[in-house]
Structures are given as C-alpha cells and as structure tokens.
Amino acid sequence: MGGAVIDTGHGSGKQYPGKLTCKVLWTCIVAASGGLIFGYDLGISGGVTSMDSFLKEFFPSVYAKESSMTPSDDQYCKFDSQTLTLFTSSLYLAALVSSVLASRITRLLGRRITMLWGGILFLCGAILNASGQNLSMLIVGRLFLGFGIGCANQSVPIYVSEMAPYKYRGALNMLFQLTITIGILIANLLNYFFAKIEGGWGWRLSLGGAAVPALLIIAGSLTLPDTPNSLIERGKHDEAKEQLLKIRGVPNVDEEFNDLVNASEASKLVKHPWRTLLKRKYRPQLAFAVGIPAFQQLTGMNVITFYAPVLFKTIGFGSSASLMSAVITGGVNTLATFVSILTVDKFGRRTLFLEGGVQMFICQIIITTAIAMKFGVDGNPGVLPNWYAYGLVSMICIYVAGFAWSWGPLGWLVPSEIFPLEVRSAAQSVNVSVNMIFTFAIAQVFTAMLCHLKFGLFIFFAIFVVIMTMFIYKLLPETKGVPIEEMTVVWRKHPYWRRFLDDEEHQVVSQRLEMV
Structure with a gap:
C-alpha cells in the first residue's frame, strides 16, 4: 500500500467560476437542517431511557433492578437489557431499509422529494412515540423515525455537495453534521428539564418534540430548489x-x-447503478463508502451520544447530574463542529481525520485507566469524589471534541463528494446503510458489552481508532478544492488506487483493439 499522499489541490486544472452567494448559503443551511431529525433522536433516546418514569412504565424489570442497587453492587450491569437497547437500536434497522429505497427516489424524483418524505415519516414516528401506550407502539414509532432518518441521510449530504461551489463544499457540507450536533444538544437540554416535570410524563414531551425538526425539514424541502x-x-x-x-x-x-x-x-x-458500483474502477471510492461509516461508529462516539446519561449514571452520577453531563458533552460537540467548518477547506480532510484519531485514542486510554482504577472489575466504586467525576467528564469532552472536528462531519462529507454522478445515489445508500448497520449493532450490544467487558469497553474502541487512523493515513487522498465532477484525478495520482483505474482503462483499450 502507498504511504502518505500528495495534496492534489486543483489537480484537475479546472477552477469553475462561482461565489458563495446568499442563495446557495441559504439553501444549504435549510437542507442541512435535515440533520436535526437525526441528531434529535441520537440525543433524546439515551436521556429518555435513563428517566425512572419511562423505565417504570415500559421496562419495569430494568427499573426494579436499578432502584434496588446499592453502591456495593456491580454498576457496570445495572442497565443490561436487550429489550431496552432494542428501543434505541430498532430505528437504525428501519433507516437501513429506507436508505436503499431512498436511493431510487433520489435518482428518479430528485433530492428534495426524498427530504420531504423523510420529514413526513419522521413526523409520524414522533406522534406515535409521544402517544405510546405500550412497548409495541413505541417500537412502531421508532421504525417510522428510522424510515425518515434513512431518507434524510441519503439525500441531504448529496444535495449540499451538489449545490456548493467546490471551494466551499467542505464547510457547507459540514452544516449537516453541525445540525446533527445541534439536534443532540437540544435533545439533551429538553431531557434535563422534562425529567423534572412532576407526574412522570416528561418523557412524552421529549419524544414528541421530534415533531419540531420534522416540520422544519418538511417546510424546507417544499421551498428548496x-x-x-x-x-x-x-x-x-x-x-x-x-x-x-x-x-x-x-x-x-x-x-x-x-x-x-x-x-x-x-x-x-448506467442502467444498473448497484451492479455498476461493484466495477473495479469504483473500488477505491467503494472502500471509503464502506470503511468510513463503519469506523465512524467504531470510534465509540455513539456510545457517548446514545447512552451519555446511562453511562454517566453508571459511573456514579445521579439522575439529574447525568442528564446535565450529557448536556455539557452535547455543547462541546456542537462548538467543536464549528472548528471543522472553519478549517476543513483550509487544512484538508486528511489532516482533520488524523489529528482527531490521535486525540480520541489518547483520551480513551486515559478514560480507561481512570475507570479501571476506581471501579476495577467488580464495578464497586464506593464513593466517587467530585473531582474524579469532573475529571472523567472533562476527558470525555476532549474526546468528543476530537470526534466533532474530524470523524463526525467528515464521515458524511467525504463519501458524498468522491463518487461520480452515475453511481452517486447508490453509493450514498451504501454509506448510509453501513452507517446504520454499525449504529444498530453498537446501540444493541452496548449495555451487554459494558456489563461483560467493563472498563475494557473503551480499550475495544481504542483499538479500532488506531486501525482507522492508519486506514486514512495509508489510503485516503486529499479531496479539498477538487470539483465534484473532476474527483477522478485524486485516484489517478494515488500510488495505490491508481492501479484500479489503469487496469480498467487497459481493459477497455484491449477490448476495442479486439473489435478492430
């Protein structure tokens, strides 16, 4: 495999004229608001599943286990329930299915129509969840939410990448990740305040609040060109x-x-884009459409996002304090995303990927050590000093910041900009599908992994951070400043990937000579 790659810059020789107009900025902001529905759900589910009133009504066995625990019991296993995690993870199976179907809608009817359907489906899910009377009703609502998220995640990154001038494509595309982080932060704030409502029905407001970002994307998609x-x-x-x-x-x-x-x-x-996508000349891009979303989830960030209140509660915070800690990490996530927006078109994708990977790895090692020293393998921390708890939150915040200006936004930007038009919709479906598969897996097994791996859970994710950082260092060419329809130049200049394009061209020439 090749080593570090040359920054191609404007290697294609084409520099299309164009300014960052108010119209394109506004359309990209409105379109990127589709990320609010994904972010809101990421933030809301973990907070709701830590609310005693919600657990008591829908997961009484988990509530009974948690409420009867003493500080001497194994804190690692207090939320270990596959039914509870199914509430969170079921959404991502639905998103997987809808992203594949949305690929065809995006290609035939346009990106805007796909966004509209995403908002409508998400709105249906919000209504079902807010009015849920039993677990089955909640799961059906989660499935509708997933259908909506699959449509939005399929269409929004493509829309923004195609609307943006190539000089500003990175920053504008990252507005999608920014709205995801804003959605997470808003969800965490609402969970904190709604949990204090007397009568224990605040969780209905948290789940029903998803209707607001759904209405925003519906309104936006009706006005966008x-x-x-x-x-x-x-x-x-x-x-x-x-x-x-x-x-x-x-x-x-x-x-x-x-x-x-x-x-x-x-x-x-190209009559069959899915089959075409498997051709050898698309192998470089396909590797990143699969590798980047898979590694994005294996950073462990979604453990923090999904289950921040549960995780903080497990490591010694009270119910209210755990929700506030989730608010703090959500705020850091949003602020750090601005760093990426301001620097991605200046320093490039590779630099942010690599720096973020190193930062996350160091933080994971420190967090692992801190939890191991205090909790050990039996999960009995005794009394957790305030300074110790605050130190853990601080390290988690630094870890979150590293993700928020690297693998978070770049995980959506890079796959959306590297594919040619003929396979772009199908490729984005691959990107979203892989993302949803790994998101589902992490969400479903997190509490069981925490129970059995204990503090080793963070080592598990740290190992993947090392692997994915090497993956980027060895294989990803720089794509900043390259027009989206001229992206093939970066693969031709890469010492490893160029052989795939050269072999394809050699095969075409040979076939033509045979015909002659």
Whole structure:
C-alpha cells in the first residue's frame, strides 16, 4: 500500500467560476437542517431511557433492578437489557431499509422529494412515540423515525455537495453534521428539564418534540430548489442552467454546466447503478463508502451520544447530574463542529481525520485507566469524589471534541463528494446503510458489552481508532478544492488506487483493439 499522499489541490486544472452567494448559503443551511431529525433522536433516546418514569412504565424489570442497587453492587450491569437497547437500536434497522429505497427516489424524483418524505415519516414516528401506550407502539414509532432518518441521510449530504461551489463544499457540507450536533444538544437540554416535570410524563414531551425538526425539514424541502445535477439527470437542461447561474452568482457557467451534462449523459448509460458500483474502477471510492461509516461508529462516539446519561449514571452520577453531563458533552460537540467548518477547506480532510484519531485514542486510554482504577472489575466504586467525576467528564469532552472536528462531519462529507454522478445515489445508500448497520449493532450490544467487558469497553474502541487512523493515513487522498465532477484525478495520482483505474482503462483499450 502507498504511504502518505500528495495534496492534489486543483489537480484537475479546472477552477469553475462561482461565489458563495446568499442563495446557495441559504439553501444549504435549510437542507442541512435535515440533520436535526437525526441528531434529535441520537440525543433524546439515551436521556429518555435513563428517566425512572419511562423505565417504570415500559421496562419495569430494568427499573426494579436499578432502584434496588446499592453502591456495593456491580454498576457496570445495572442497565443490561436487550429489550431496552432494542428501543434505541430498532430505528437504525428501519433507516437501513429506507436508505436503499431512498436511493431510487433520489435518482428518479430528485433530492428534495426524498427530504420531504423523510420529514413526513419522521413526523409520524414522533406522534406515535409521544402517544405510546405500550412497548409495541413505541417500537412502531421508532421504525417510522428510522424510515425518515434513512431518507434524510441519503439525500441531504448529496444535495449540499451538489449545490456548493467546490471551494466551499467542505464547510457547507459540514452544516449537516453541525445540525446533527445541534439536534443532540437540544435533545439533551429538553431531557434535563422534562425529567423534572412532576407526574412522570416528561418523557412524552421529549419524544414528541421530534415533531419540531420534522416540520422544519418538511417546510424546507417544499421551498428548496432542486440541484442542477438532479435537474440535468431528469432532462431539465434549461432549468438546470438557470439554476446554476443563480447559485454561482456569475454570468457564465458554461464549463461547469457542460461537464455536468457530460456526467449525466455518462450516467444514463448506467442502467444498473448497484451492479455498476461493484466495477473495479469504483473500488477505491467503494472502500471509503464502506470503511468510513463503519469506523465512524467504531470510534465509540455513539456510545457517548446514545447512552451519555446511562453511562454517566453508571459511573456514579445521579439522575439529574447525568442528564446535565450529557448536556455539557452535547455543547462541546456542537462548538467543536464549528472548528471543522472553519478549517476543513483550509487544512484538508486528511489532516482533520488524523489529528482527531490521535486525540480520541489518547483520551480513551486515559478514560480507561481512570475507570479501571476506581471501579476495577467488580464495578464497586464506593464513593466517587467530585473531582474524579469532573475529571472523567472533562476527558470525555476532549474526546468528543476530537470526534466533532474530524470523524463526525467528515464521515458524511467525504463519501458524498468522491463518487461520480452515475453511481452517486447508490453509493450514498451504501454509506448510509453501513452507517446504520454499525449504529444498530453498537446501540444493541452496548449495555451487554459494558456489563461483560467493563472498563475494557473503551480499550475495544481504542483499538479500532488506531486501525482507522492508519486506514486514512495509508489510503485516503486529499479531496479539498477538487470539483465534484473532476474527483477522478485524486485516484489517478494515488500510488495505490491508481492501479484500479489503469487496469480498467487497459481493459477497455484491449477490448476495442479486439473489435478492430
């Protein structure tokens, strides 16, 4: 495998004219608000499952086990329940299914329609969950939420990448991750306050609050224009060129428009994008469409996101304090994402990936050591001093910051920008599907892993942080500043991946010679 790669910059030689216009900025902000539904759910589920009133009504066995525990009992296993984790994880199986179906809708009807359906489905799920009377009703509601998230995660990153001028694509695409973190923070804040409502019905407000981001994406998708790429893909060339002139803010966009048309014509020759995606020449991009979302979940960040209140409660915080600690980490997550937005188009994707990996690994080792020293293997911490608890929260915050300016936003940006138009929708489905598979797995087994691996859980994720950092160092070329339809240049210059493109071209030439 090749070593470090050269920053290609504008290696294609093409620098399309275009400014960061108010129109394109506004459309990207509105579209990126689709991340609110994903973020809100990530934040809300962990807080709700730590509320005694919610556990008492839907998971009485877990509530009985937790309420009867003493400080001398094994704290690692207090929330070990596969039924409880199914409440959280079931959503991601639904998102997996819908992301595959959404690929076809995105290609045939446009990115905007897919976003609209995402909002509608998510709204249905919010209503079902808020009015839930039994566990079955909750699970059905979670499935609807998952269908909505699958549609949004499929369409929003593609939409933003196609609308943004190539110079600002990284920063604008990261607005999606920013809204995810804002959704998490809002959810954590609402959980903290709703948990204090007398009568124990605050969890209904937490779950029903998902209707607000759902309505936002519905309203936004009804007002947004379609991307020029999508319009050309559906044969609306005049409308596409008019739209491109508006969003670029310059009088001449002929070069970019012609390249988009050529890419679209090439994509029409592809009748089976899923089968085409498996061709050798797409192997480099496919490796990252699978590897990046898988490693994004194996950082362990979703353990913090899903189960922050549960995790903090396990390591010695009270119910209210654990919810507040989740608010703090949610705030750090949001603020650190701004760092990525401001630096990604300056320093590049690789630099942020690598720095974030090193930072997360160091923090995981320190957190592991701290928990091992205090809890041991029997999970009996005794009295946890305040300074010790605050130190743990601080290290978790530094870990969260490392993720928030690297693997969090880049996990959505890079896969959405590296594929050519003919397989872009199918490839984004692969990206979302792999993300949802690993998200489901982590959500489902976390409490069991914590119970059995104990503090070794953090070592488990730290090992994957090392592997994924080497994966980026060895194999990912720099994509900053490269127009989205000219991305093939980065693979041709990479010492390892270029052989896949060279072999494909050699095969085509050989076939033509045989025909002659």
